[in-house]
Amino acid sequence: xxxxxxxxxxxxxxxxxxxxxxxxxxxxxxxxxxxxxxxxxxxxxxxxxxxxxxxxxxxxxxxxxxxxxxxxxxxxxxxxxxxxxxxxxxxxxxxxxxxxxxxxxxxxxxxxxxxxxxxxxxxxxxxxxxxxxxxxxxxxxxxxxxxxxxxxxxxxxxxxxxxxxxxxxxxxxxxxxxxxxxxxxxxxxxxxxxxxxxxxxxxxxxxxxxxxxxxxxxxxxxxxxxxxxxxxxxxxxxxxxxxxxxxxxxxxxxxxxxxxxxxxxxxxxxxxxxxxxxxxxxxxxxxxxxxxxxxxxxxxxxxxxxxxxxxxxxxxxxxx
Amino acid sequence: xxxxxxxxxxxxxxxxxxxxxxxxxxxxxxxxxxxxxxxxxxxxxxxxxxxxxxxxxxxxxxxxxxxxxxxxxxxxxxxxxxxxxxxxxxxxxxxxxxxxxxxxxxxxxxxxxxxxxxxxxxxxxxxxxxxxxxxxxxxxxxxxxxxxx
Numbered sequence: 001x002x003x004x005x006x007x008x009x010x011x012x013x014x015x016x017x018x019x020x021x022x023x024x025x026x027x028x029x030x031x032x033x034x035x036x037x038x039x040x041x042x043x044x045x046x047x048x049x050x051x052x053x054x055x056x057x058x059x060x061x062x063x064x065x066x067x068x069x070x071x072x073x074x075x076x077x078x079x080x081x082x083x084x085x086x087x088x089x090x091x092x093x094x095x096x097x098x099x100x101x102x103x104x105x106x107x108x109x110x111x112x113x114x115x116x117x118x119x120x121x122x123x124x125x126x127x128x129x130x131x132x133x134x135x136x137x138x139x140x141x142x143x144x145x146x147x148x149x150x151x152x153x154x155x156x157x158x159x160x161x162x163x164x165x166x167x168x169x170x171x172x173x174x175x176x177x178x179x180x181x182x183x184x185x186x187x188x189x190x191x192x193x194x195x196x197x198x199x200x201x202x203x204x205x206x207x208x209x210x211x212x213x214x215x216x217x218x219x220x221x222x223x224x225x226x227x228x229x230x231x232x233x234x235x236x237x238x239x240x241x242x243x244x245x246x247x248x249x250x251x252x253x254x255x256x257x258x259x260x261x262x263x264x265x266x267x268x269x270x271x272x273x274x275x276x277x278x279x280x281x282x283x284x285x286x287x288x289x290x291x292x293x294x295x296x297x298x299x300x301x302x303x304x305x306x307x308x309x310x311x312x313x314x315x316x317x318x319x320x
Numbered sequence: 321x322x323x324x325x326x327x328x329x330x331x332x333x334x335x336x337x338x339x340x341x342x343x344x345x346x347x348x349x350x351x352x353x354x355x356x357x358x359x360x361x362x363x364x365x366x367x368x369x370x371x372x373x374x375x376x377x378x379x380x381x382x383x384x385x386x387x388x389x390x391x392x393x394x395x396x397x398x399x400x401x402x403x404x405x406x407x408x409x410x411x412x413x414x415x416x417x418x419x420x421x422x423x424x425x426x427x428x429x430x431x432x433x434x435x436x437x438x439x440x441x442x443x444x445x446x447x448x449x450x451x452x453x454x455x456x457x458x459x460x461x462x463x464x465x466x467x468x469x
Binding site for chain 2: 013014029030031032033034036037086087089092111112113114194198219220223224227228
């Protein structure tokens, strides 16, 4: 499944809007912000249709997957947006991860726990926010909910890292080592990023991670940074390959990076990180820029390419 | 004192879905208890009209079954002494109430995320490693260093 879908669902008391554009979207937030109510409306609408008194507007079928015979039901779903509540224990199972991989459906999962077996994006973790006006609030009328993104990191202009940490241990690490020199170290995988930050917590840290698949880690790290007041910036572009595609040294239509949802088919790619890597490999094959994820080819180490990649990175992250 | 098990407990008295458990076990007196009323008002923004009627600013008049999963779990923590409840059903806005309930009883809960218990000092035992911590800094470090979640 590809595409970006607006979902609007409402009855005479509550009104929700949300947009999904990747195979996995996570809903989090405080208690009583309406997450369960959202799923109840979708479920009621699916069961009773127009008779439910609920309006659901979306170009795709929206359905709620419960623990009862979930594998069987999921196997019969395609081209749908599948909502799952935190009360479904299977969302943490290996089997669920296997079925998400290659699925023709998008998944919207309500959970506060991290789902480490799923490569979801930090960009697709949302909290429900109420935006009703006072009059409606007081008269028990409809509450309008919009989605807001968690984890928007502000980058200070005064920031000067002592340590630059990359999640990547191969091409991405090689590239950033050229940029930041001996300050740059590799965490050798996303599950080690916390420990590397912890080991360097007395320093100013720039941590570069692949945002497209770092969703399960970001909450823990954010809480750690917050409670320990560590001077660390998390820079989370979609992936290193996304930066290379954005740099413009090969001919890439703008919407491949700007509107990736048009291309990254959930049946083929578990995350956009996989899509960007595949796209880069295919589109540089047989050229001097032939890309290899495990070892950075010589042309990528030239000043011209480096300056092009720098031009798509935030100025504040570059050494002064 | 509050005791927290991080991860997936295997004990038979663990309740993974406190929302459903509440719906099938709660007593009318739980709803009208003064502490419950305060928690319902604070977390859900709702007023208790009676044991079978809650006045919600979002949903209108609803039965107790339509309270949030968070506040249902809080009431279970307060009134049920036989089970360990999954506190991942509770958001950060439930944390002060969990600490308050644990002031009056030994309370063991399960968590799968780093709930924010605020800036004031507290006593929380991390069950997995038998360690008592007193701040969010200490709690988060202990949970993450030991890869409990």
